Amino acid sequence: MPLLDVRNLSVDFKTSNGQFRAVDRVDVQVDVGDVLAIVGESGSGKSVSMLAVMGLLPWTASITADSMRFDGLDLATAEPRQRRAIIGKDVAMIFQEPMSSLNPCFTVGFQLREALKAHLPLSRRERQRRAVELLEQVGLPEPERRLNAFPHQLSGGMCQRVMIAMAIACKPKLLIADEPTTALDVTIQAQILELLLELQKNTGMALVLITHDMGVVAETARRVSVQYAGQKVEEQEVQALFANPHHPYTSALLAALPERATTRRLPSIPGVVPGQFDRPAGCLFSPRCAFADDRCRQVNPAMAAAELGHARCHYPLIQGIPQREVS
Amino acid sequence: MSQAVDDTLIEAHGLSRHYDVSNGFFGGQATVKALSNTSFRLQAGRTLAVVGESGCGKSTLARVVTMIEKPTAGTLTLDGHHLSSEVILSDAQQAALRASVQIVFQDPFGSLNPRQTIGRILEEPVLINRPDVSAAQREQQARAMLEMVGLRPEHYDRYPHMFSGGQRQRIAVARALMLEPRILVLDEPVSALDLSIQSQILNLLVDLQERLNLAYLFISHDLSVVRHMADDVMVMYLGRVVEKGAAAAVFGSPRHPYTQALLSATPVADPGRKQTRIRLQGELPSPLNPPVGCAFHPRCWKAEERCRQTAPELDDTEVHPVACFFPL
Numbered sequence: 174m175p176l177l178d179v180r181n182l183s184v185d186f187k188t189s190n191g192q193f194r195a196v197d198r199v200d201v202q203v204d205v206g207d208v209l210a211i212v213g214e215s216g217s218g219k220s221v222s223m224l225a226v227m228g229l230l231p232w233t234a235s236i237t238a239d240s241m242r243f244d245g246l247d248l249a250t251a252e253p254r255q256r257r258a259i260i261g262k263d264v265a266m267i268f269q270e271p272m273s274s275l276n277p278c279f280t281v282g283f284q285l286r287e288a289l290k291a292h293l294p295l296s297r298r299e300r301q302r303r304a305v306e307l308l309e310q311v312g313l314p315e316p317e318r319r320l321n322a323f324p325h326q327l328s329g330g331m332c333q334r335v336m337i338a339m340a341i342a343c344k345p346k347l348l349i350a351d352e353p354t355t356a357l358d359v360t361i362q363a364q365i366l367e368l369l370l371e372l373q374k375n376t377g378m379a380l381v382l383i384t385h386d387m388g389v390v391a392e393t394a395r396r397v398s399v400q401y402a403g404q405k406v407e408e409q410e411v412q413a414l415f416a417n418p419h420h421p422y423t424s425a426l427l428a429a430l431p432e433r434a435t436t437r438r439l440p441s442i443p444g445v446v447p448g449q450f451d452r453p454a455g456c457l458f459s460p461r462c463a464f465a466d467d468r469c470r471q472v473n474p475a476m477a478a479a480e481l482g483h484a485r486c487h488y489p490l491i492q493g494i495p496q497r498e499v500s
Numbered sequence: 501m502s503q504a505v506d507d508t509l510i511e512a513h514g515l516s517r518h519y520d521v522s523n524g525f526f527g528g529q530a531t532v533k534a535l536s537n538t539s540f541r542l543q544a545g546r547t548l549a550v551v552g553e554s555g556c557g558k559s560t561l562a563r564v565v566t567m568i569e570k571p572t573a574g575t576l577t578l579d580g581h582h583l584s585s586e587v588i589l590s591d592a593q594q595a596a597l598r599a600s601v602q603i604v605f606q607d608p609f610g611s612l613n614p615r616q617t618i619g620r621i622l623e624e625p626v627l628i629n630r631p632d633v634s635a636a637q638r639e640q641q642a643r644a645m646l647e648m649v650g651l652r653p654e655h656y657d658r659y660p661h662m663f664s665g666g667q668r669q670r671i672a673v674a675r676a677l678m679l680e681p682r683i684l685v686l687d688e689p690v691s692a693l694d695l696s697i698q699s700q701i702l703n704l705l706v707d708l709q710e711r712l713n714l715a716y717l718f719i720s721h722d723l724s725v726v727r728h729m730a731d732d733v734m735v736m737y738l739g740r741v742v743e744k745g746a747a748a749a750v751f752g753s754p755r756h757p758y759t760q761a762l763l764s765a766t767p768v769a770d771p772g773r774k775q776t777r778i779r780l781q782g783e784l785p786s787p788l789n790p791p792v793g794c795a796f797h798p799r800c801w802k803a804e805e806r807c808r809q810t811a812p813e814l815d816d817t818e819v820h821p822v823a824c825f826f827p828l
Contacts, residue, residue: 431702
């Protein structure tokens with residue numbers, strides 16, 4: 174049984190202009206020790222689906238799912254008490270902006286010990302010792318001194334290390350990292366990604382990495398789920414995804430990478446991601462798809478078989494060629 | 501406007517920009533060397549990319565080249581006009597020169613005034629710099645420019661909030677081109693955009709360069725974008741150029757340890773590729789208190805005693821110069 178098992182998750186937001194569906198029938202399964210990357214552009218719902226799991230969405234959101242189970246507990250029907258006991262302990266999350274996720278009014282040590290206090294029966298002294306140990310584990314030099322520092326006294330990379338220390342404080346089974354390196358420089362990004370993977374390997378926790386950077390995906394993930402406009406359009410092992418993408422969106426996205434370019438002009442995807450008011454009928458990618466026909470513009474495609482990467486497409490690609498049925 | 505003999509549009513010699521800051525309440529004065537001793541040359545129709553991490557001085561360079569800030573030392577020749585800390589140009593000369601160097605900023609959500617229509621945004625540079633152009637002519641120019649950057653003329657009356665990020669960046673490019681500049685400074689032009697939009701804007705920039713023979717000073721931290729766009733590359737670290745050369749040479753056989761580390765730290769979208777990553781220890785030192793000797797030595801795995809004492813210089817007479825005692 175997977176550690177995290179989310180089926181048919183939809184999230185709708187009440188806006189002043191009616192309902193907006195941010196996440197549309199998404200499945201997420203994460204096994205123990207798995208590294209899953211969720212990729213997508215802005216507005217693809219990749220963060221929202223994980224925030225729904227964490228229970229961090231505002232009241233304007235309504236969440237529906239067939240099942241939303243973590244480690245045997247049904248998150249959808251669980252008592253708030255039960256939920257709180259798990260969130261932050263067994264499931265932890267780190268965010269994009271380390272500087273703004275830490276509270277500027279308290280020292281790093283206070284915030285780190287707070288997480289321990291909330292979840293573990295440790296004495297004050299033990300908490301202090303564990304905090305030092307955690308900062309050592311995430312590679313911060315002079316941990317005792319850093320505990321008394323305020324977030325503004327640390328650099329972005331150091332703040333992200335503190336966030337990671339806080340997230341792994343209670344030895345979580347699942348760590349969700351939402352764009353953990355987007356705000357950081359490349360050499361620091363390399364350090365942080367390496368740290369996350371190392372922690373993942375040493376503790377055996379599962380890691381969900383939300384990102385928009387295909388390079389980061391290629392170098393860290395084992396499995397990749399691609400989202401577009403709230404839907405999961407494809408899911409594959411990382412090697413297979415880059416070698417043989419089955420959904421036209423994934424294929425076009427990979428072709429648009431400057432490092433894969435063979436000509437001076439990049440193959441680009443025309444148009445933009447549909448917003449709240451210009452959602453097309455049928456397949457959401459059809460207005461921008463090179464292979465779309467009338468069926469795509471009218472009928473919402475179902476998910477294809479597992480060997481076709483569950484591609485949400487009428488004509489999944491095999492080696493770049495759409496598979497039209499014989500009719 | 502006097503024309504340069506060859507088509508060199510920017511020539512910089514020993515360009516520096518230092519800031520005096522007060523170092524805390526009792527700390528007295530200190531100097532931040534945001535940009536030190538930078539020399540380069542940029543011709544029409546070519547792209548010079550400036551790469552480096554935050555705090556390396558790439559944006560300061562953009563501000564000096566666009567005359568937002570004056571250099572504290574060195575000379576800058578822009579389109580045949582000399583600028584330096586000593587030479588003072590008249591306002592009219594400066595205005596004329598500004599028209600030939602324009603800038604596109606990173607964030608198209610912050611760089612467009614939300615209360616102005618697109619038409620007004622595009623016409624403003626003309627209104628200020630070319631007061632003799634009639635209103636009808638201005639409007640015609642703006643509509644033509646919209647078409648040039650891949651927008652429709654009817655977008656003229658709309659407001660920035662009605663556009664997506666990619667379209668806004670097109671508007672920012674259009675505004676920069678209204679005065680028919682010869683040099684375009686692009687400060688992280690695609691960093692704020694999604695991948696599928698990024699390629700559209702990069703293609704637009706390539707097209708415009710071919711059509712208008714523009715010179716690009718392309719500032720970016722994304723090495724895969726730089727590799728695709730640049731003819732020449734300049735790698736900066738803590739306000740200094742550490743390596744300079746043709747893009748193929750810098751990416752193909754990097755000579756400075758920092759360039760190597762930067763290249764190996766950049767994630768590549770190829771899961772099959774296995775490579776040994778150079779692990780850089782530590783972080784960028786504070787520009788207020790840079791290390792003695794080579795600025796990179798605290799993080800460098802090849803550093804020796806000599807690096808800790810004297811700073812290596814960049815020899816500009818070489819084809820692929822590097823500021824390192826032990827280049828690779």
